[in-house]
Amino acid sequence: xxxxxxxxxxxxxxxxxxxxxxxxxxxxxxxxxxxxxxxxxxxxxxxxxxxxxxxxxxxxxxxxxxxxxxxxxxxxxxxxxxxxxxxxxxxxxxxxxxxxxxxxxxxxxxxxxxxxxxxxxxxxxxxxxxxxxxxxxxxxxxxxxxxxxxxxxxxxxxxxxxxxxxxxxxxxxxxxxxxxxxxxxxxxxxxxxxxxxxxxxxxxxxxxxxxxxxxxxxxxxxxxxxxxxxx
Numbered sequence: 001x002x003x004x005x006x007x008x009x010x011x012x013x014x015x016x017x018x019x020x021x022x023x024x025x026x027x028x029x030x031x032x033x034x035x036x037x038x039x040x041x042x043x044x045x046x047x048x049x050x051x052x053x054x055x056x057x058x059x060x061x062x063x064x065x066x067x068x069x070x071x072x073x074x075x076x077x078x079x080x081x082x083x084x085x086x087x088x089x090x091x092x093x094x095x096x097x098x099x100x101x102x103x104x105x106x107x108x109x110x111x112x113x114x115x116x117x118x119x120x121x122x123x124x125x126x127x128x129x130x131x132x133x134x135x136x137x138x139x140x141x142x143x144x145x146x147x148x149x150x151x152x153x154x155x156x157x158x159x160x161x162x163x164x165x166x167x168x169x170x171x172x173x174x175x176x177x178x179x180x181x182x183x184x185x186x187x188x189x190x191x192x193x194x195x196x197x198x199x200x201x202x203x204x205x206x207x208x209x210x211x212x213x214x215x216x217x218x219x220x221x222x223x224x225x226x227x228x229x230x231x
Contacts, residue, residue, distance in 0.1 A: 167198025
């Protein structure tokens, strides 16, 4: 219940629900869970509606339609484009960061091996020109992500938890595109699996919204690992 408005919710995991907040003017309203009878069956909290910047994305576009894959690709490629500043020399990197760099390298090598198997020509497989082009573009993004993650680990900044001009980060865009190979390395580099974009959406929201079921499974597995307290 958002004030007087009841909306459906989906069970994501034990103790975790997912729903869309209905439109409402800015302000605080009562917020609680109900069993379809408008009576509270949980603690009553306050939900705060805030004024948001809709310059880049309209609400109807955000919730009511699919996003353009080509636009997502261009935005991700732009976000992964490094500045002219060079990373620190290896001798100045702490031992913890060096260990993290090695872990990311290992993960990306595994991705590289998977790509080699997918791109190796086989007589029983026939790819269309569009499919081959998409795979090559994705391969270019993989290489850029590898370099970008290494850079973000050693630089003094927000690391991989940065947003582009439209308010999404690498983790959100990768999930929306179905690039499940990018999820684990990005989280390993320091991005939280619950990292939210400007609209409050996580990578799991984006994967589900765009119908990326395999990416959703990767993210849910990462959430499970976090809940169980494993590194």
